Structures are given as C-alpha cells and as structure tokens.
Amino acid sequence: MNLLLVEDDPAMRLSLTRSFERRGLNVQAVGDGPAALERWPQARPDVVVLDLSLPGLDGLEVLARARAAGLKTPVLILTARGTVGDRILGLNVGADDYLPKPFDLDELMARIQALGRRAGVAAQGLDARLAAPPAVDFCGMRVDEDSGAIYFEAQVLELAPREAALLRALLARPGHAIAKERLFELVFPGELEVQLEAIEVVAYRLRKRIAHTGAQLVTLRGLGYLLKKAAA
Numbered sequence: 001m002n003l004l005l006v007e008d009d010p011a012m013r014l015s016l017t018r019s020f021e022r023r024g025l026n027v028q029a030v031g032d033g034p035a036a037l038e039r040w041p042q043a044r045p046d047v048v049v050l051d052l053s054l055p056g057l058d059g060l061e062v063l064a065r066a067r068a069a070g071l072k073t074p075v076l077i078l079t080a081r082g083t084v085g086d087r088i089l090g091l092n093v094g095a096d097d098y099l100p101k102p103f104d105l106d107e108l109m110a111r112i113q114a115l116g117r118r119a120g121v122a123a124q125g126l127d128a129r130l131a132a133p134p135a136v137d138f139c140g141m142r143v144d145e146d147s148g149a150i151y152f153e154a155q156v157l158e159l160a161p162r163e164a165a166l167l168r169a170l171l172a173r174p175g176h177a178i179a180k181e182r183l184f185e186l187v188f189p190g191e192l193e194v195q196l197e198a199i200e201v202v203a204y205r206l207r208k209r210i211a212h213t214g215a216q217l218v219t220l221r222g223l224g225y226l227l228k229k230a231a232a
Contacts, residue, residue, distance in 0.1 A: 004045035033057025110177030
C-alpha cells in the first residue's frame with residue numbers, strides 16, 4: 001500500500017513514517033499544505049493521512065482543493081481538533097475517516113488498512129493467512145496444526161468451538177485488524193440465519209477466556225477486531 005502522510009510536526013512525521021514502513025507500507029511524507037497538493041497527484045497514494053493544522057494551507061482547504069481537482073483517494077484526517085463540529089466539517093468536505101490525537105497506533109493502522117480495502121488495495125493472501133495456523137507463538141498461545149486445538153503454554157485452552165474459531169483467525173494475524181464480516185464467515189460458516197452482531201457475543205466470551213494469557217482482544221468500532229499484547 002502506498003501512503004501519503006501530511007503532518008507538520010517533524011518528530012511526529014518521522015515517527016509515523018518509520019512505524020508505517022515497519023508495517024510494510026510505502027510512505028511519502030510532507031509537512032505543509034502546498035507540498036501536499038503538489039505531491040498528491042504525483043505520488044498516486046492508496047490512502048492519505050492528513051493533519052488539519054498545516055502551515056501554508058489548512059488541511060481542510062487541502063482536502064477541498066484535492067476533491068475539486070478530482071482526486072478521489074481515501075483520506076483519514078488525523079488531528080488534535082477533536083470536536084464533533086470539526087469531525088462533521090471534515091467529513092462534509094470529503095474525508096473518509098477521522099481519528100483525533102492522541103491515538104492508538106494499532107487503531108490508526110487498522111483504519112488505514114480498512115480504507116485501503118475499500119479502495120481495492122487488498123493484502124495478498126489474507127484469506128490464506130486467516131485459515132492457516134500462526135508460524136510462531138503469540139503470548140504463549142499456539143495452534144496445533146493437526147488437531148486445531150489452541151494451547152497456552154503446555155495446556156489446551158478450554159474454548160467453545162466458535163470461540164476457538166475466532167481465536168484461530170486472530171492468531172493468524174496478531175496485531176492486525178480483521179474485518180468483522182470476515183471473522184463472521186469463519187465463526188459462523190454458512191449459517192445464514194445468524195445475524196452479524198452474533199460475532200460480538202463470541203468476542204465478549206473469548207476476551208474473558210484469554211484474559212490470563214497476556215493477550216488483549218481489541219474491538220475497533222466500525223472495523224473489526226485485533227489481537228495485541230496487553231499493556232504491562
């Protein structure tokens with residue numbers, strides 16, 4: 001995925017660029033509004049992360065001019081302006097998502113990935129990775145390739161079948177958000193009479209089952225779920 005990052009704070013810009021690149025994104029970063037408008041059509045990014053408080057040209061004006069010029073790239077606004085009015089204004093101008101500072105890096109990455117998927121940028125082999133056991137342990141948990149049982153250290157985790165199906169899917173991509181719809185397909189395969197919200201019940205139960213492992217099941221509203229290491 002190609003990302004254009006527009007952030008005026010040099011330290012924040014460098015930190016985010018390094019974080020994104022470690023997660024496999026190709027990043028171009030600029031620090032002001034005019035540079036953003038110049039680089040945007042040249043870079044042809046899949047997603048733009050746009051700060052609002054920019055020198056030279058405000059982020060909302062950058063977004064408005066980009067949309068007027070026919071640039072349809074999905075845009076995530078990232079800003080310290082966290083009021084409802086600012087959010088509504090940004091969405092009305094043409095933003096696709098909005099995340100106020102301070103933010104959780106995992107959530108930011110998940111939202112970027114979601115915007116990329118909507119734009120048709122899919123991670124290659126994602127479905128295969130979700131169906132396969134993880135290559136390494138995560139927080140002491142691992143999936144037995146033959147039986148499908150999930151072990152924590154040397155003990156089998158006592159899980160209901162749907163809880164186990166959900167955990168297997170999350171263990172295939174720890175630290176990455178997985179869409180609720182995709183998880184529903186894995187946990188309730190072919191069960192057309194079951195509502196999508198049923199996955200929330202399974203996630204709630206699984207969260208309690210793995211509380212002792214050091215892993216945390218995180219709900220990302222409107223996106224899905226991810227498995228991460230719990231804060232110490």
